[in-house]
Amino acid sequence: MKNYTNIRDLKNLKATVQEAIALKKNPLQYEELGEGKSICLLFFNNSLRTRLSTQKAAQNLGMNAIVMNFGSEGWQLEFEDGIVMSQNKSEHVKEAAKVISQYSDIIAIRAFASLADKEKDKSEQVINNFIKYATVPVVNMESSVGHPLQALADAITLEENKVSKRPKVVLSWAPHPKALPHAVANSFVQMMQLQDADFVITHPKGYELDDDIVKDSVVNYNQDKAFEGADFIYTKNWSSFNEYGKVISQDKNWMITMDKMKLTNNGKFMHCLPVRRNVVVADEVLDGDNSLVIKQANNRTYAAQIVLKNILDNL
Numbered sequence: 073m074k075n076y077t078n079i080r081d082l083k084n085l086k087a088t089v090q091e092a093i094a095l096k097k098n099p100l101q102y103e104e105l106g107e108g109k110s111i112c113l114l115f116f117n118n119s120l121r122t123r124l125s126t127q128k129a130a131q132n133l134g135m136n137a138i139v140m141n142f143g144s145e146g147w148q149l150e151f152e153d154g155i156v157m158s159q160n161k162s163e164h165v166k167e168a169a170k171v172i173s174q175y176s177d178i179i180a181i182r183a184f185a186s187l188a189d190k191e192k193d194k195s196e197q198v199i200n201n202f203i204k205y206a207t208v209p210v211v212n213m214e215s216s217v218g219h220p221l222q223a224l225a226d227a228i229t230l231e232e233n234k235v236s237k238r239p240k241v242v243l244s245w246a247p248h249p250k251a252l253p254h255a256v257a258n259s260f261v262q263m264m265q266l267q268d269a270d271f272v273i274t275h276p277k278g279y280e281l282d283d284d285i286v287k288d289s290v291v292n293y294n295q296d297k298a299f300e301g302a303d304f305i306y307t308k309n310w311s312s313f314n315e316y317g318k319v320i321s322q323d324k325n326w327m328i329t330m331d332k333m334k335l336t337n338n339g340k341f342m343h344c345l346p347v348r349r350n351v352v353v354a355d356e357v358l359d360g361d362n363s364l365v366i367k368q369a370n371n372r373t374y375a376a377q378i379v380l381k382n383i384l385d386n387l
């Protein structure tokens with residue numbers, strides 16, 4: 073693997089999950105692999121888990137991690153080609169990507185969707201320009217379309233916690249006051265499409281995800297029906313895709329409560345975090361025995377580590 077931009081870049085998801093679970097037992101077993109190598113982590117948006125777990129993963133592989141918050145510290149980058157740079161953008165991605173490549177063996181990037189321009193977001197302008205002009209591999213730490221490190225951590229968490237061979241897994245929309253990206257939901261859907269599971273997506277009308285992602289995955293607009301017999305409830309808010317980036321409703325009835333969880337088959341609760349308590353999910357669910365959110369966040373380290381290992385193996 074050269075770049076990791078999508079969960080489908082993994083040759084074999086099942087095998088990768090097993091490798092990550094093995095790695096977790098002895099995280100320092102490849103400590104020498106990354107010796108003398110550096111990774112530049114570039115953040116155009118906020119982060120807690122991605123920043124710390126990817127840094128930890130690099131450290132476990134013996135790499136040096138250099139972190140830069142582009143939003144507040146970097147020059148504003150221009151991504152359009154052939155433009156007269158007379159406005160507020162100080163540097164073009166053409167130079168920036170080539171320069172950063174000289175300081176690093178891998179570049180990892182977080183650049184959320186603008187939620188303003190659907191076509192530009194779908195074109196993955198930031199990450200694709202870095203891939204185009206960088207001379208080293210690029211890793212996606214949440215782009216406008218996907219969050220494949222999160223989806224890999226979720227796959228590890230599902231594997232570790234499933235009690236049947238073919239679990240029922242539900243991706244449920246939940247309300248949120250702010251317009252949030254589709255990336256986490258998109259990558260979760262793409263990851264589930266590679267799993268042997270009964271997978272159902274549930275959301276109110278108007279919150280349909282991109283058809284190009286959902287393909288023939290099952291969608292049920294009735295949350296209660298979707299929850300029946302579920303082994304896992306994966307919750308995430310996202311803004312409308314059709315009315316691009318709009319919050320078209322904040323229906324409180326979609327919040328995940330204990331009453332809703334009672335409809336499931338003793339279902340486990342999952343969320344990528346950060347999560348707003350008593351807006352997205354009730355305290356009693358998040359704090360309950362069936363909540364996997366802290367374990368999920370722990371698996372971010374091993375997801376990142378197995379991805380970086382795979383890239384280092386192919387340098």
Ligand code: AN0
Nearest residue numbers: 252253255256344345346
């Ligand atoms: C981000 C999102 O929804 O994409 C990051 C999640 C990992 N969440 C927020 O902005 C709250």
Ligand code: CP
Nearest residue numbers: 119120121122344345
């Ligand atoms: N789940 C996740 O990516 O969290 P951060 O936004 O804190 O990195």
